[in-house]
Amino acid sequence: MPLLEIRNLRKSFTLPDGGRHTIMDVPSFALEAGQHLALQGSSGSGKTTFLNLIAGILTPDEGSLLLAGKDLASLSEPQRDRHRALHVGYIFQTFNLLQGYTCLENILLGMAFGPGAQRARALDLLNAMNLADKAHHRPRQLSVGQQQRVAVARAVANDPKLVLADEPTGNLDPANAAAALQLIRKTCSDSGAALLLVSHDPKVLSAFDQVQDLSNINRASPGGAP
């Protein structure tokens, strides 16, 4: 059974004129446990919406979305929150680190909503990211590359079954981007987590063995499959 299995998923938004705009229409999509897959798509193709649906941040209008054996559409919001905290790691383009917290606290907070904060594991992760001496620094005191590493550490802190990465290198220079990508893939491989990365950057996509075009998955994206 795949780790992630999507069937007939549809999502639409209300337009300012009152009409409905369908942004996601995915007949089927699957991701196996431990699989690394890159999705390419242009701006407005629904990449972030797709990831937010998989994370349970958004709920589909129709269809089923099974993650780790549970249909997110059938879960209540608090149950989805819990499911997300336990099974999904999320890496954002802008890192989305909490500026008021230290690096260590950022990781601990991510753990606290899941299985519980474990200081030793958080410190181990920072150490693995070569950030042991930055544990008590705030994100703004770090370089962008270091911030991305903290974000990666936070995403894998709960040993998630699935890591979602939304343009994770979009804010990095080429050298840092390559390093960050390598780190994300290695970290996921080490922990056995599946990785679903979305990007429109050819360099990023070229690092993956498996790349799919979102327009082939999402019939609602511009130029999507009929």
Next chain:
Amino acid sequence: MILGWMVRNSLRQHALSTAVTTFSISLATGLLMAVWVVKDQSHAAFTGFTGGFDAVLGARGSKLQLVLNTIFHLEDSPGNMAWQDFLDIKQHPNVELAVPLALGDNYRGYRIVGTSEEFFHKSMLGPGKKLSLQSGGRWFDPTLREAVVGSVAAQRVGLHVGDTFQPYHGLLFDEKSQHEEIYLVVGILEPSNTPADRVIWIPLEGVQLMGGHSAESATQVSGALVRLKAGAATTGFHLDLLYNKQGNRLTFAWPIGRVMAQLFDKIAWFDRVLALVAYLVALVASASILASLYNSMNERRREIAILRALGARRSTLFGAIIAESALIAALGALAGFILYAIIAGLAAIIIRAQVGIILNPLTPHWIMVAAPAGMTLLGALAGLAPAFKAYRTDVSENLAPHS
């Protein structure tokens, strides 16, 4: 633990607005507590202190003025009464004790009151508590120009046993109106925490025969403190009828506590205004929590969205905002005790200096629990709107970047 982190970080991030809001809450809490404690304690002190007497007899006029003048040594005398009137009340079969008082002079602003030795020996400051002298002193000889000085008056004007002084005419100090008579201080009262501490006591005849006083004053007194015999329950009613209803020369102020209670009834509006001010400050302080947290929600939308993306429940964030709001109010309420101590302490100092009555701001009072608890609850309620805003924050809209 998560709530603790979130609240602590938010307070730290918004330190200035937290400090300002906390101060306004502390001001409200301190004011509320001070208004209630000073009101209740001063009411109890003024209506409860009688010096061990039941009534005051004096010239025709206001009962309140008579009590304030003879018991609390405030206000002007409503006039004098004849010595014979004093003898009549003293000899009444149901009167246990009548002590004459005569006044009309001061020493550097502190009242000089003429009385008999009975005043010292039979005044009751409380159960089993009487006036006493500091070591090295003695009571005055009624036939001599001697004085016993209250502890506050002695300290303020610098009089010691063995010192002499010349009284000034009138109740207000005027350097030009000094009497020629010289009085010797023979005793200083131990602090009694009563109005007696602010008075310079001399023999009754000293005031009556002071140079410059009218010839009539030699046969008059300003009033008489009256103690009724125990068990003579109807005597007060009888004398009230006799002097106040049937007669028209004298005033019988009885019972002293009820007369003073009338004063508080008259100034009750002032208490209500003070309480209203305190309530308004509390309301404004709570509103400032609401405004400060509500405004901060805009800048915290992204943080809230990130926390939600990490798995935080809406209810957790809602609780964190309520906890933050309540904590700000609770910190303010705690700090309110400092402001309370300052406000109530100053009020107590002023009341003691002006009247001689001691208030104790440290005495437990229900408002010391109710005000902090009420402010904390009000603070928590003020957090409802911001918490609801946090609760409704759309995660996907506030997680950048969008595609």
